[in-house]
Amino acid sequence: MLPHPTSLEFPAALKAAREAKGMSRSALAHAAGIHKVMPRRYEEPTCSEFTRPTEKTMLALNQALGFTSADPTTRTVEHSPPMPAASLQSSNHAVSLCEASIDEIAAELRRRGIVATLTFPV
Structure with a gap:
C-alpha cells in the first residue's frame, strides 16, 4: 500500500509501485480514473504543479496498483514524516x-x- 500522501516517501513510492507494475503514467491514470497529467504531479515534488492526491484518489491509486487494505506493506501516517x-x-x-x-x-x-x-x- 502506498504511504500517506503527506509523507516525504509518497512521490517516490508511487513512482516505484507504478514502474514495478510496468505501468506508464497514462495507464495508471486511466486505471485510477484520474486525468492523465495527475500521476506526474504526484510523483515529482520539484514540479511546479506538484500536488497530493485526495483520499478518494489515494484509494483509486492503491486499487489501480493492486494494493489491498490487508497488504502487509501497509504503512501508517505515524511512520512517515509530513512534507x-x-x-x-x-x-x-x-x-x-x-x-x-x-x-x-x-x-x-x-x-x-x-x-x-x-x-x-x-
Whole structure:
C-alpha cells in the first residue's frame, strides 16, 4: 500500500509501485480514473504543479496498483514524516505561506506564470 500522501516517501513510492507494475503514467491514470497529467504531479515534488492526491484518489491509486487494505506493506501516517509546509521563494529565503503577505503570494504566482484576480468582499 502506498504511504500517506503527506509523507516525504509518497512521490517516490508511487513512482516505484507504478514502474514495478510496468505501468506508464497514462495507464495508471486511466486505471485510477484520474486525468492523465495527475500521476506526474504526484510523483515529482520539484514540479511546479506538484500536488497530493485526495483520499478518494489515494484509494483509486492503491486499487489501480493492486494494493489491498490487508497488504502487509501497509504503512501508517505515524511512520512517515509530513512534507514541509508550502513556501514561497522570496529573494534569498523561503517564506511559509502562512506567514506570506498577499503581495508576496501574488508575486510568487506571477513568477510561476499564473494569472490570478483577487476579489475581496466590501
